[in-house]
Amino acid sequence: MSSAPTAPPRSFLWARAVFLTLLSGFVLVPVFVMVSSSLKPLQDVSGRFRWLPSGLTIRPYFDIWDTVPLARYFANSVVVAGVATVLSVIIAIFAAYAVSRYDFPGKRVFTVTVLSTQMFPGILFLLPLFLIYVNIGNATGIALYGSRGGLILTYLTFSLPFSIWMLIGYFASIPRALDEAAAVDGCGPVATLFRIVIPAAIPGIVAVAVYAFMTAWGEVLFASIMTDDTTRTLSVGLQGYATQNDVYWNQVMAASLTVSVPIVAGFLLLQRYLVAGLTAGAVK
Secondary structure (H helix, E strand, O other), rough: OOOOOOOOOOHHHHHHHHHHHHHHHHHHHHHHHHHHHHHHHHHHHHOOOOOOOOOOOOOOHHHHHOOOOOHHHHHHHHHHHHHHHHHHHHHHHHHHHHHOOOOOHHHHHHHHHHHHHOOOOOHHHHHHHHHHHOOOOOOOOOOOOHHHHHHHHHHHHHHHHHHHHHHHHHHOOOOHHHHHHHHOOOOHHHHHHHHHHHHHHHHHHHHHHHHHHHHHHHHHHHHHOOOOOOOOOOOHHHHHHHHOEEEEEEHHOOOOOOOHHHHHHHHOOOHHHHHHHHHHHOOO
């Protein structure tokens, strides 16, 4: 007979409650400060800090669109991050499928190279990429520097190696027997990929897509160098609320909250796939 599980000691329950309370406060207090600051007049935000605003106003949520071209920055971020994510996922799927299912000359060198690129800080690639883009523009007339396309290619150099590496492990965990069964039914390698492997690897693909999108969405260093006034993204454009005379802190908070809503909503919708993908990756 199996014995009933014993209840954890009371000291453990108290310690867990205290830890979770502190952790929740650590996460929620900054959010509360952002929300309250976005509802204050500028003089209240610039003055002595108060937990509760003396007066509430939603004016900052209207002013954010006039102080800086926030809608254009938001559109640039969505286009750049979205296209970089789609390209990263598509290329990573084909590359990972080839590595996980076939043997070819240079396979080990390829996988080691893909993984080793994650060891270098991104700032090392800033000057080389800048020079490459400028020289390509001078030689061919293709404007990569200061364009969305150039920024998308830049973000692919960061997200693609990790995406390939993660999907290689995920595809390798899918039994080869499924491929053999698909071959018996007359499916070729491409049909097997789309009908068998990809549906079985949806959680891993979603996890890779979320990683690629968040990498491109919040990047600042390359976006500040590789863009101009028309292609600037949100991570750089929010600096426009700081002028030589003052910083519109209430508008900064309001803009940050406004542009975060669709991202948080999308993350919550994909959360179950993301948790499943990361859990499966950890098990492997």
